[in-house]
Amino acid sequence: MEALCRHFGLRHVSFFAGATFHNVFGDHAPLVEGATKKMLPEYLERWNRFDLFGSPPAMRQLVSSGVSSLSELQSRGNLPASAEAYVRHFLVSTWRMESATAIRLELPGGHTALVGIFDQRADKLGPPELATMRLLSRQLSAIARRLPPTRPKAALAGLSERQRQVVQLVADGLSNADIAVALSLAEDSVKKYVSRILAATGCQSRMELALLARSI
Known part of the structure; x- marks a missing residue:
């Protein structure tokens, strides 16, 4: 982060990490520098679900090239309405950020990080x-993948004992019907448990939930 700021003359940067791509935006303890420190509370409370870089066009760019920018996304067509609202009302109207860029990094255990870069000048980058930065994404990912893995406990920390049991059985590959038998529950109850767990952890699917559980 410090090297990026020095080399590119950046002031407002953040570093979010998560067990899966979608978990990144729920990181409650990111590294933040400059205005992103002040932006963080409102972002986590209201805007992280609508982050520009969580939109399908940005995700495709980040996966394919490691970098996505607001200027590139706007030049290729209309953004999804939720991402457009995030840009207009949060970045521009509230914080006067005309430029936004994300760098995707691959971390140990299949985890992901996003470096967010913001500036009041639209032509900053x-x-x-x-x-x-695309070259850096590849090089830094190669280095980061060899770092000692960390344990992503935070996403599962708030679950009840029963919910954690369900998570473990999902990670073991059991269906809802199998989980119902194992825990002496109705299958509808298991479905509700799984839905609430997905919402609580920010996972988008059972697969993401299983990967999160197995990484601990």
Whole structure:
């Protein structure tokens, strides 16, 4: 983060990490510098579900090239309404951030990190800088994947004992019907448990939930 700020003359940056791509936006203890420190409470309370870089067009860019920027996304067509609202009302109207860029990094255990870069100047990062950041994404990911893995306990910490039992059985590959038999529950009750667990952890599917549980 410090090297990026020095080399590119950046002031407002953040580093979010999570067990899966979608968990990244719920990181409650990110590294933040500059205005992102002040932006964080409102972001976590209201906007993280609508983050520009969680939109399908941005996700495709991040997975394929490691970098996505607001300027590139806008030049290729309309953003989803939720992402457009995030840009207009949160980034621009509230914080005067005309430029936004994300760098995706691969972490140990299949985890993901996003470095967020923001600036009041729309032209802060041009094509040469974005090309350099794409190279950095590949190089830093190669280094980061070899780091000692951390335990993502926070996403599961708030679950009840019964919910944690359900999570473990989902991770073991059991169906709802099998979980119902194992825990002496009605299958409808298991469905409700799974839905509430997905909402609480920020996972988008049973697969993501299983990966999260297995990484601990």
